[in-house]
Amino acid sequence: ELGDTVQARMALDKALETLQPPLDQFLAFSMASIQIEEGDLAGAETELGRAEAIVEQFKLEDTRAQLDMLRAEIQLERQDYAGAIVFFQSALERIERSVVAGNDVFILVPTLYAYMARAMVHVGDLDQAEVALENGFELDPSNPQLWLARAQHQQASGATALAVASVNYALAIWKDADPDYRFHIEAKELAAELGAAR
Helix, strand or coil: CCCCHHHHHHHHHHHHHHCCCCHHHHHHHHHHHHHHHHCCHHHHHHHHHHHHHHHHHHCCHHHHHHHHHHHHHHHHHCCCHHHHHHHHHHHHHHHHCCCCCCCCCHHHHHHHHHHHHHHHHHCCCHHHHHHHHHHHHHHCCCCHHHHHHHHHHHHHCCCHHHHHHHHHHHHHHCCCCCCCCHHHHHHHHHHHHHHHHC
């Protein structure tokens, strides 16, 4: 999340030393994340193929949502927002019907709604973006990703004053965030842009 793929690769190498085949293939999820950050989308897709193979081998259907999330990230990098929406929707559906709904993956659901809403804003589907935001806020009204997505939605809807309030709320939640955290940076840039537009 800080864009430090050098340190990420070092951590992954240490993890690889501790796992024997075929369990080491589970680290393909992490490698794909690194490669997406580095812009190696073809490499990331190859890693996701490896990850999917291990999912099928061990019948770990509940991890397919992670495959969808990473594939959505790839589509976002390609600026294929409609394609990203399809994968985000698939991930949400898988998580919501999963038998592990109380686990760590489930807490990502509000953020997934935020990502999906942002992609919907990019394709101009403001009504569906609003639905995604409402679904997310029902689960976690203090999620800063949702407030950032709401600000972008309000900006696209021409509600500049509301967008300023929303992005400022996201920044207040992120007041102690690492300065290199990508979404904190994006929120600050949006706040500056909205301030200039007022």
